Amino acid sequence: MSTALxxxxxxxxxxxxxxxxxLAASTATRRARAARLKLWIGTVCTLLVVVPIALAxxxxxxxxxxxxxxxxxxxxxxxxxxxxxxxxGRDVLSRILHGGQxxxxxxxxxVVVSGVxxxxxxxxxxxxxxxxxxxxxxxxxxxxxxxxxxxxxxVVALFDPSVPVITSVIAVAQWPEVARLTRxxxxxxREKPYVAAARMLGLHRIQILVRHILPNIIRxxxxxxxxxxxxxVLLESALSYLGAGPQRPFATWGRIISDGQDYIxxxxxxxxxxxxxxxxxxxxxxxxxxxxxxxSRVRRTATEGN
Amino acid sequence: xxxxLARRLGQSLLTIFLTVSTVFVLVRLAPGDPATSYAGPNATxxxxxxxxxxxxxxxxxxxxxxxxxxxxxTGDLGTSYxxxxxxxxxxxxxxPYTTTLAISAIALTTVVAVPLGVWMARxxxxxxxxxxxxxxxxxxxxxxxxxxxxxxxxxxxxxxVLPSSGFTxxxxxxxxxxxxxxxxxxxxxxxxRREMAGALASPYITVARSRGVSERALTWRYxxxxxxxxxxxxxxxxxxxxxxxxxxxxxxxxWPGVGSLVVRALETRDYPLIQATVLxxxxxxxxxxxxxxxxxxxxxxxxxxxxxx
Numbered sequence: 020m021s022t023a024l025x026x027x028x029x030x031x032x033x034x035x036x037x038x039x040x041x042l043a044a045s046t047a048t049r050r051a052r053a054a055r056l057k058l059w060i061g062t063v064c065t066l067l068v069v070v071p072i073a074l075a076x077x078x079x080x081x082x083x084x085x086x087x088x089x090x091x092x093x094x095x096x097x098x099x100x101x102x103x104x105x106x107x108g109r110d111v112l113s114r115i116l117h118g119g120q121x122x123x124x125x126x127x128x129x130v131v132v133s134g135v136x137x138x139x140x141x142x143x144x145x146x147x148x149x150x151x152x153x154x155x156x157x158x159x160x161x162x163x164x165x166x167x168x169x170x171x172x173x174v175v176a177l178f179d180p181s182v183p184v185i186t187s188v189i190a191v192a193q194w195p196e197v198a199r200l201t202r203x204x205x206x207x208x209r210e211k212p213y214v215a216a217a218r219m220l221g222l223h224r225i226q227i228l229v230r231h232i233l234p235n236i237i238r239x240x241x242x243x244x245x246x247x248x249x250x251x252v253l254l255e256s257a258l259s260y261l262g263a264g265p266q267r268p269f270a271t272w273g274r275i276i277s278d279g280q281d282y283i284x285x286x287x288x289x290x291x292x293x294x295x296x297x298x299x300x301x302x303x304x305x306x307x308x309x310x311x312x313x314x315s316r317v318r319r320t321a322t323e324g325n
Numbered sequence: 326x327x328x329x330l331a332r333r334l335g336q337s338l339l340t341i342f343l344t345v346s347t348v349f350v351l352v353r354l355a356p357g358d359p360a361t362s363y364a365g366p367n368a369t370x371x372x373x374x375x376x377x378x379x380x381x382x383x384x385x386x387x388x389x390x391x392x393x394x395x396x397x398x399t400g401d402l403g404t405s406y407x408x409x410x411x412x413x414x415x416x417x418x419x420x421p422y423t424t425t426l427a428i429s430a431i432a433l434t435t436v437v438a439v440p441l442g443v444w445m446a447r448x449x450x451x452x453x454x455x456x457x458x459x460x461x462x463x464x465x466x467x468x469x470x471x472x473x474x475x476x477x478x479x480x481x482x483x484x485x486v487l488p489s490s491g492f493t494x495x496x497x498x499x500x501x502x503x504x505x506x507x508x509x510x511x512x513x514x515x516x517x518r519r520e521m522a523g524a525l526a527s528p529y530i531t532v533a534r535s536r537g538v539s540e541r542a543l544t545w546r547y548x549x550x551x552x553x554x555x556x557x558x559x560x561x562x563x564x565x566x567x568x569x570x571x572x573x574x575x576x577x578x579x580w581p582g583v584g585s586l587v588v589r590a591l592e593t594r595d596y597p598l599i600q601a602t603v604l605x606x607x608x609x610x611x612x613x614x615x616x617x618x619x620x621x622x623x624x625x626x627x628x629x630x631x632x633x634x
Contacts, residue, residue: 049450056455161340168572169587169603176591177354253468257573260470261588276471283478290478294471301466302459309462 054313061306068300072123075116083117083270085109092286103288105279114270115293119300121269125186126251132190134244137197138237144198145205146228155202159195167192168257175263182265189254193247200243204236239315246308249301256297272297333618337611341604348603349393352596353386359594363406380406380596393600402604403597407589412601416583420605423575423582427567429498430505431560438510439556442517443544449522458518464511473504473577501578505571509563516559520552527551553624561617565610 042048071078081087087108095103095111102112144155171188178184208214209232217227258264259273272293279289360376361368368376377383381392396403402413441457448454480487480500488497524530525548533547534540575584583602590598 046450053450053455053458057459060459161343167566167569169569169584169606172572172588172591173348173351173599177351249466253466256468257470260468260573261576273468273470276468276474280474283474284482287478290471290474294468294475297471298463298467301468302463305462305466306459 050313050316054310057306057310057313061303061308061310064299064303065307066303068119068296068303069123072116072119075113075120078116080113080116081110083109083114084268085113092282092289094286095288095292102292103286105275105289106282106286111275111288111292114275115272115296118270118272118275118293119296121182121265122252122255122272125182125189125255125265126248128186129189129193129251129255130244130248132187133193133247134197134241136190137194137244138201138233138240140194141198141201141240142205142228142233142236145202146209146224146232152202155198159199162195168254171254171258172261172263175258180258180263180266182269185255185258185263185265189251192254193251196247197240197243201236201240204239205232208232208235242308242312242315245311246305249304249308252297252301252304330619333615337608337615340611341607344607345397345600345604346390348600349390350386352594352599353389358382359406359596363593402601405590405598405601406595407593408595408598412595412597413605415598416586416601416605419581419583419586420609422580423568423571423584425498426501426505426571426575426580426582427564429502430509430567430571431564433502433506434509434513434563435560437506438513439517439549441510442514442556443521443549445514445518446521446525446548447544449518458515461511461514464507465515467507469504469508470573470577472507473500473574476500476504477577497578501571501574501580504574504577505567509567512563513556513559517552517556520555521548524548524551554621557620557624558617561613565613568609568613569606 087104090098090100090104090108092106093100093104093108095101097103100110100112102110102115105111105114140155144152171192174188175185205228213231214227217231222230255264256271256273256276259271260277261273262277264271264273275293276290279286279293283290358373358377359380360373360382363380364372364376381389384392393403400413402411404410405412405415408415441461445454445457477500487499488494521544525544529551530543530547533543538547571580571582572584572588574580575582576588579585583606587599587602589595590602
C-alpha cells in the first residue's frame with residue numbers, strides 16, 4: 020500500500036519524514052475519522068428526534084388525542100399541521116412526539132434493567148465460574164434458542180399489555196446479550212496480574228470483582244447497552260404494531276403505523292412519517308454506539324501497537 | 326463423533342422439552358379462557374362448561390400437563406380448537422410457506438451481503454465505504470413492518486407490478502423476501518466486513534502477498550475461506566431464527582406461514598396449536614443449528630468436533 024519514503028529530499032520543517040498527506044491517508048487516521056463522522060451524524064439524528072420528544076408538552080401543538088372530524092387526513096404543511104392529520108383529524112406530529120415519550124421511556128427503562136441484570140449475571144458467571152457459570156450459561160443458551168418475538172407476544176397476551184409488563188418483557192429478552200459479553204470480558208480480566216495482586220493483598224472476592232474488575236470492563240459493557248436501546252425501541256414498535264403494545268390512550272409508534280396502514284393509498288404520510296422518525300432515532304443511536312465502539316477500538320490498537 | 330452427536334441430540338431434546346413445558350404452563354396462567362373465544366359471544370354458561378369439559382380444561386394444570394406428556398410421547402399434540410384438526414397437521418400445512426420465505430431471504434442475503442462485506446473490508450474507511458457502512462446501519466435500523474408496508478405501497482399499489490399479499494404466484498414471494506432480507510443483509514455484510522478485515526490483516530496474507538499471489542486470490546481464496554466459519558454460523562443462526570417465525574412480515578403480507586398462524590392461535594387462546602407451533606419451530610431451529618455445527622469440519626479441517634480445545 021505505502022509508497023517508499025523519499026529520504027533524500029531537502030529537510031522539511033516537519034520533524035518526521037512522514038508527510039502530512041501520508042499521515043492523513045494512514046489507516047489509523049482514516050479509522051478515527053470514520054468513527055468521528057459516525058458519532059457526529061449519530062448525535063445529530065438522535066437529537067433531532069429526542070429533543071422535540073422531550074419538549075412535546077412545551078411545543079405549540081394540539082393534544083395527541085384531540086380529534087377534529089372536520090379536518091380529517093389533511094396533508095402535511097396544511098393549516099398549521101406540520102405532519103398533517105390522521106383519519107380522526109388528530110395532529111400526526113403531536114401523536115408521534117407523545118408516542119415517542121412512551122417508546123423512549125420503555126426503551127430506556129428496559130435497557131437499564133437488562134443492562135443491570137446482564138452485567139451482574141455475566142460478571143458473576145465469568146468471575147466465580149463453577150456452578151454459577153453453568154447456571155447462567157445454560158439460561159443464556161436456552162433463551163437464545165427460543166423464538167423471541169413469539170415468546171414476547173405470548174407473555175404480553177397473557178398479562179395485560181401495560182407499560183411495566185412490556186418493559187420487563189423487553190428487558191428479559193435482551194439481558195443475554197449483555198451477560199454474554201460481560202462474561203467474556205471478565206474471563207479475560209480476571210487472569211490479569213492486578214487481580215492476583217489484589218488477592219495477595221487479602222481483598223475479598225466480591226471486593227475485587229466490584230472495585231477492580233468491573234471498572235475496567237464497564238465501558239465496553241455499556242456500549243452494548245447503547246446498541247440494545249436501538250433494538251428495544253424497534254421491539255416495542257413491533258409489539259405495538261401487532262396490537263400487543265401499550266394500550267390506548269397511548270399513541271405508540273407501532274400503532275400509529277398500523278392504524279394509518281388502511282389509508283396508505285390516499286394518505287401516504289400516516290405511515291411514512293412515523294416510520295421515518297423511528298428510523299432516524301434508531302439510526303442515530305446505532306451510529307453513536309458504533310462510532311464509540313470504533314473509537315475505543317482505534318485507541319486500543321494504538322496502545323497495543325498492532 | 327458419535328458421542329458428540331449423542332450429547333448434542335440429548336441437549337437439544339432437553340431444550341425443546343423445557344421450552345414446550347414453559348409454554349404449556351405460561352398459556353394456562355393466562356387470564357383468558359379458550360372456551361369463550363371458541364363458543365362465541367352468545368354462549369350460555371352451560372355451553373362454556375361443556376366446551377371446557379370437552380377440551381379437558383377442568384382438570385388441574387398439573388393433570389393436564391401429565392395428559393399432554395402422555396400424548397406427546399405417542400406423537401399426539403392435541404386437536405386445534407379453532408381448526409378442528411390435529412394441531413401438528415395444521416402447523417405442518419403452514420410450515421412450507423415459512424420455509425420458502427426463510428430460504429429465499431437467506432439466499433438473497435448471501436448473494437448480496439457477502440460480496441458487499443468483502444468490498445467494505447477491502448475499501449475499509451474510505452469515503453465510499455463509510456457511506457456504505459452508514460447505509461447498512463440504516464438497514465438494521467428499519468422496523469420490518471414499516472419497510473414492508475412501504476414496499477407494498479410502492480410496488481403493489483402505486484406501481485402495481487407485484488401481488489400485495491398471499492402466495493398465489495412466485496411474484497408474491499418477492500416483496501416479503503426483500504423485507505425480511507433487509508435486516509439480514511445489513512447484519513451479515515457488517516459481519517463479513519469485520520471478519521474479512523481481520524483475515525486480510527493476518528500474517529498469512531502478508532506472506533501470500535509477498536509470494537506474488539494475486540489480490541483476487543488473496544481476497545476470495547485466502548481471506549474469505551478463513552472467514553467462512555463465523556459467516557456461515559451467522560447465516561445459519563439467522564436462518565434458524567427465521568424458521569422460528571417471521572411473525573411481523575407474515576402479518577404485513579398476509580403470508581400463510583407459521584408466524585401469522587401463531588398470532589391467530591394466541592388471539593383465540595388455541596392452546597394445542599400454540600404448543601404445537603412452538604414445538605415444531607423450536608425443533609426445526611435446533612436441528613438447523615446442529616447441522617451447521619456438523620458442517621464445520623468440512624470447511625475447516627482444523628476443527629475437530631467433540632474434543633476440548
